Amino acid sequence: VLIANYSWGLVALSLVVSVASAWTLLTLVARVSQSSGRLASAWLFGGAAVLGLGFFAADALGVLALRLPVPMRYDVERLGLAALVALLTSGLTLAVASGPGLDRARVTVAATSMGAGLSAVHFVALSALDVVPDVDYDRRLVVVAVAVAVAAAYTALTSSFALRQRAPHELRGPQPATAAVLGVGLAASLFAAVAGARFAGGTTFDGGIGLQPGACGVALFLGVTVLMSAVHGLALVDACLARRQREHAETLARTRAELEFRRRHDPATGLPSRGAFAERLQARADELGGRGGLLGVVALGLDRFALVNDSLGHGVGDLLLRAVGERLGSSVHHVDLVARGDGDQFLVLVAGVPDRTALEGVARDLLASFSVAFALPAVDLFLSPSIGVAVCPDDGGEAEALLAHANEAMRAAKADGGHQVRFFEPGARPYSETRLDLENDLHRALARDEFELVYQPKVDVRTGRIRGLEALLRWHHPVRGPVAPSEFIPVAEESRLIVPIGRFVLREACRQLRVWRDAGLPPVGVAINVSPVQFRASRFADEVRDALATSGIDPGCLTVEVTETAVMTNAESSVEMLSEIRRLGVRVAIDDFGTGYSSMNYLRRLPIHELKIDRSFVQDVAHRDDARSIVQAIVMLGIALRLTTVAEGVETADQRDVLIALGCDQLQGYLTHAPLSAADVPEVLRRNVAEDGGGLATLGPPRRLRPVGVGRSAAAKPG
Ligand code: C2E
Numbered sequence: 180v181l182i183a184n185y186s187w188g189l190v191a192l193s194l195v196v197s198v199a200s201a202w203t204l205l206t207l208v209a210r211v212s213q214s215s216g217r218l219a220s221a222w223l224f225g226g227a228a229v230l231g232l233g234f235f236a237a238d239a240l241g242v243l244a245l246r247l248p249v250p251m252r253y254d255v256e257r258l259g260l261a262a263l264v265a266l267l268t269s270g271l272t273l274a275v276a277s278g279p280g281l282d283r284a285r286v287t288v289a290a291t292s293m294g295a296g297l298s299a300v301h302f303v304a305l306s307a308l309d310v311v312p313d314v315d316y317d318r319r320l321v322v323v324a325v326a327v328a329v330a331a332a333y334t335a336l337t338s339s340f341a342l343r344q345r346a347p348h349e350l351r352g353p354q355p356a357t358a359a360v361l362g363v364g365l366a367a368s369l370f371a372a373v374a375g376a377r378f379a380g381g382t383t384f385d386g387g388i389g390l391q392p393g394a395c396g397v398a399l400f401l402g403v404t405v406l407m408s409a410v411h412g413l414a415l416v417d418a419c420l421a422r423r424q425r426e427h428a429e430t431l432a433r434t435r436a437e438l439e440f441r442r443r444h445d446p447a448t449g450l451p452s453r454g455a456f457a458e459r460l461q462a463r464a465d466e467l468g469g470r471g472g473l474l475g476v477v478a479l480g481l482d483r484f485a486l487v488n489d490s491l492g493h494g495v496g497d498l499l500l501r502a503v504g505e506r507l508g509s510s511v512h513h514v515d516l517v518a519r520g521d522g523d524q525f526l527v528l529v530a531g532v533p534d535r536t537a538l539e540g541v542a543r544d545l546l547a548s549f550s551v552a553f554a555l556p557a558v559d560l561f562l563s564p565s566i567g568v569a570v571c572p573d574d575g576g577e578a579e580a581l582l583a584h585a586n587e588a589m590r591a592a593k594a595d596g597g598h599q600v601r602f603f604e605p606g607a608r609p610y611s612e613t614r615l616d617l618e619n620d621l622h623r624a625l626a627r628d629e630f631e632l633v634y635q636p637k638v639d640v641r642t643g644r645i646r647g648l649e650a651l652l653r654w655h656h657p658v659r660g661p662v663a664p665s666e667f668i669p670v671a672e673e674s675r676l677i678v679p680i681g682r683f684v685l686r687e688a689c690r691q692l693r694v695w696r697d698a699g700l701p702p703v704g705v706a707i708n709v710s711p712v713q714f715r716a717s718r719f720a721d722e723v724r725d726a727l728a729t730s731g732i733d734p735g736c737l738t739v740e741v742t743e744t745a746v747m748t749n750a751e752s753s754v755e756m757l758s759e760i761r762r763l764g765v766r767v768a769i770d771d772f773g774t775g776y777s778s779m780n781y782l783r784r785l786p787i788h789e790l791k792i793d794r795s796f797v798q799d800v801a802h803r804d805d806a807r808s809i810v811q812a813i814v815m816l817g818i819a820l821r822l823t824t825v826a827e828g829v830e831t832a833d834q835r836d837v838l839i840a841l842g843c844d845q846l847q848g849y850l851t852h853a854p855l856s857a858a859d860v861p862e863v864l865r866r867n868v869a870e871d872g873g874g875l876a877t878l879g880p881p882r883r884l885r886p887v888g889v890g891r892s893a894a895a896k897p898g
C-alpha cells in the first residue's frame with residue numbers, strides 16, 4: 180500500500196471554500212425566495228452556477244491536496260464531470276430550499292439528494308486520479324462520507340428555511356453558524372472519502388496530464404473567491420433594494436390608510452363624511468332588496484348659516500356644526516347615521532320605518548328638534564333647517580341618485596323660504612334631463628367637428644425644458660359654449676360614445692404630432708388620456724397601431740395615460756393590454772396616482788414608464804405633512820421601479836419648490852404652462868428650446884398664462 184500524504188495548505192483552502200460555498204448557498208436561498216419573476220430565475224440559475232463551482236472547487240482542492248510518492252497525473256475530463264454533477268446538485272438544492280414550503284418529507288428527500296449528490300462529486304473528483312490498479316475504497320469510510328454529507332445537508336436545509344424568513348439583522352448569529360456546520364460537514368465528508376481511498380503498492384497513473392497541484396489549487400481558490408465575492412456583493416445590493424422597495428410600499432400603505440380615514444371623517448364635527456354616508460346608504464339599500472320597508476335619505480341644510488358664520492366667526496361656526504350633529508344623532512328615533520355633507524349640510528339616514536307616513540313623522544321630528552336653542556359660550560342661538568327627503572326604493576336604489584334627489588328637495592325647501600320638509604318629487608327631473616340633452620348633443624358633436632385638443636406642457640425640473648405635452652379634450656357646444664371634460668366625459672363613458680371620441684383624440688393627437696414634425700419643430704411627445712371604457716374595448720391596441728401607421732409618427736412620441744383606478748380594477752387584463760401597447764413602442768403613464776389602491780405586486784409587473792402624482796396631493800404638498808409624505812413615498816416608489824414621476828396641477832411656487840426638493844422629475848400645471856391651443860404650441864416650444872433652461876428652481880417668477888377654453892374654471896372647482 181502506498182502511504183498517502185497531504186498538502187495541508189490545500190486542505191485548508193478546501194475547507195475555506197467549502198464553508199464559503201455553504202454561506203453562499205444560504206445567501207442565495209434568501210435571494211431566490213425573496214425575489215420574483217425574472218430576477219428570481221436569474222438568482223436561481225446564476226447562483227446555481229457559482230455555487231456548483233464552489234462545491235466542485237472544494238473537492239478539486241481536496242484531490243489536489245492528496246500526495247502519493249509517485250509522479251501524479253490528473254484526468255481533466257473526470258474533473259469536468261465532477262463539476263457538472265456539482266452544478267446539477269446545486270441547482271436542485273437551491274430550487275428546493277427556496278421553494279414555497281418545506282415539510283419533513285421534502286426536507287428529507289432534498290437533504291438526501293443533496294448529500295448523495297455532493298458525495299458523488301467527491302468520488303467523481305477522486306476518480307480523476309486514474310490509477311492502475313484501481314483504487315480500493317474502505318467501505319466504512321464511504322458510508323461515513325455519505326452519511327455526514329446527508330446529515331449536514333439536512334441540518335442546513337432545515338435551518339435555511341427557518342432563516343430565510345428573518346430580517347437581515349437577526350441573521351448575524353445563526354447564519355454563519357449554519358454555514359459553518361454545513362461547510363465543515365461537507366469538508367469532513369470529503370476527507371472521509373479521500374482517507375478511504377487505498378492505493379496499492381506499485382500504483383501507476385494511466386491517463387491524464389501532469390499538473391502543479393499547488394499552483395492549480397491557488398488559482399482555483401482565487402477564481403472561486405472572486406466569483407463568490409461578486410455573488411455576495413450583488414446579493415447585498417439586491418437585498419438592500421428589496422428592503423427599500425418594501426419600506427416604500429409600507430409607507431404608501433400607511434399613508435393610504437391615514438388618507439382613507441380622513442376621507443371618511445369630517446374633521447370639523449367628527450362626523451362621518453359624505454363618502455362614508457353614501458357607502459352605508461348603498462349597503463342598506465342593497466339589504467332592503469325585495470324585503471319591503473323603506474329608507475329615508477335626508478339632506479338637511481341650515482338656513483342662512485353663512486350669515487352666522489360671518490358674524491360670529493368660523494370657530495363658533497364649527498362649534499355650532501358640532502352641536503347640530505350631536506342633536507341630530509341623539510334626539511330622534513330611527514336615525515341610522517348622521518354625516519356631514521358639503522358646507523352647512525348634514526345627511527341623515529333613516530331606517531326601520533314601515534311607510535312614508537312614518538318617515539314624514541321622523542322628518543318633522545328632525546325639524547322640531549331645532550325648536551330648542553343651541554347653547555354657545557356667549558349666546559343661545561336658534562337655527563332653522565331646510566329638510567329634503569328622498570325615499571328608497573321609491574326614488575331609486577343607488578346611493579348617489581338618492582343623495583342627489585334629497586339635495587334637490589332640500590334646495591326646493593330652502594328656495595321656498597326654508598324651515599320646512601320637502602319630499603323629492605319625481606315629476607321634475609332637471610338633472611337627468613340636462614344629461615339626456617348632453618348625450619344627444621354629444622352624438623352630433625363628432626360629426627360637427629366641435630371637439631378640439633389643447634396641449635399642456637410637462638416640464639423637466641432640472642432643465643426647465645418641455646419634456647412632453649398632454650392632450651386635453653375641449654368641447655365647443657354650439658349653444659352652451661365650452662363644456663368641461665368633467666361634465667361630458669362621464670356622460671360619454673356611460674353611453675359608450677367615449678369609444679369614437681377617444682378614437683378621435685388618438686388620431687388627432689397623432690396627426691398633430693406629424694404636422695409639427697413636418698414643420699421642423701423640436702421633437703416632443705404627446706400624451707393622450709384613455710378612459711377605462713375605451714381601454715377595455717378589445718380593439719384599443721389595434722386602434723393605436725392603426726393611428727401610428729396612418730400618421731407615420733415615431734411610437735415613442737406617444738404616451739397613453741390611464742388612471743390608477745382603471746388599471747387596478749381590472750389588474751390582470753390591464754397588464755396584458757398595456758403590455759401590448761408597450762410592445763408597439765408606445766409609452767404608458769399611470770394617471771391620478773395615489774388615489775386608487777395599487778397592489779404593489781401588480782405595480783411591479785405593469786409595463787409602465789411614468790407615474791402622475793394626483794393633483795389632490797400636489798395641492799396640499801406645501802402645507803400638509805400627510806400629502807408631503809405621500810408624494811415622497813410615490814417619488815421613492817418611482818425611483819425603486821425606475822419610473823418618471825410627474826406632479827400634476829402645480830399652481831404655486833411653494834408647491835414647485837417642495838416638489839423639486841422631494842425629487843419629482845417633471846412638473847405640470849398652471850404655474851409653468853396652462854393648456855395651449857395647437858396653434859400656440861410651436862411658438863412656445865421654440866422659445867423653450869431657445870431659452871437656456873438652467874432648471875426650474877432658478878427661473879424667474881413664472882408668467883401666468885390664461886388657460887385655454889374651460890380647463891381652468893372646471894378643474895379649479897373643489898371635488
Ligand atoms: P387629467 O388627466 O388629470 O387632466 C388634468 C386636468 O387638470 C386638466 O383638466 C387640466 O386642464 C387641469 N389642470 C392642469 N394644470 C392645472 C393646475 O395647475 N391646477 C388645476 N386646478 N388644474 C390643472 P381638464 O382638461 O378639465 O380635464 C379634466 C379631466 O378630464 C382630465 O383629468 C381627464 O381625466 C379627462 N380628460 C380630458 N381630456 C380627455 C380625453 O381626451 N379623453 C379622456 N378619456 N379623458 C379626458
Ligand code: CA
Pocket residue numbers: 649708740770
Ligand atoms: Ca391625464
Ligand code: CA
Pocket residue numbers: 770771791793794827
Ligand atoms: Ca390626472
